[in-house]
Amino acid sequence: MAALRRVPELYRGDLGGGITAKWIEGPREALRREVLDSLSFLIAEIRNEAPEEALELLENARQLDPYNEAIYRDLMRMQARLGHHANIERTLHLLTTSLSDLGQRPAPDTLRLAEALRQRDNPLESRQAN
Incomplete structure (x- = not known):
């Protein structure tokens, strides 16, 4: 673990x-993948005992692999967990911008996750939408 913590x-x-x-x-590319695997x-x-550090590492991973939607979903989950x-919304915007470079859009599952996290974090907003 000590060696892994030095990777970033x-x-x-x-x-x-x-x-x-x-x-x-x-x-x-091999080194980049090794670093991503280590992260x-x-x-x-x-992630459970040091969520702030995990969030920082997820940001590092996002910068190394800016088109990997799974990283953005993990980022959004951790951001919600930490309040x-x-x-x-900024993370979703970053993903949308990155994918637009490739002529792609976020997957429906990613959009649903962002909406669910938004509603969970703001129950009043979800009641007003109904």
Whole structure:
């Protein structure tokens, strides 16, 4: 666990960030995936006892993999759990913007999750909508 906790501080960006040669693409992507796997494992281990730290790690993961909808859903769940309700809408907006770069939109499940978290966090709003 101690080694995993050092991953976010040690990984400072893409391997050979200034190098554009084809040969580095494989190692670069392999390292990025290793870092994402390490973050995922660490998040799963600490999410209950250190939710603020898990939220920060989820943000790191989002920056490494900006098109991964599962990360955004986990972010929204953790934000709701921590009472960061306004951030849920911002996270959904970030996802929508990222996916628009690819000509895609968030999945219906993601939109339903955001709405459910919003309603759960503001029951008065959900009653007024009905």
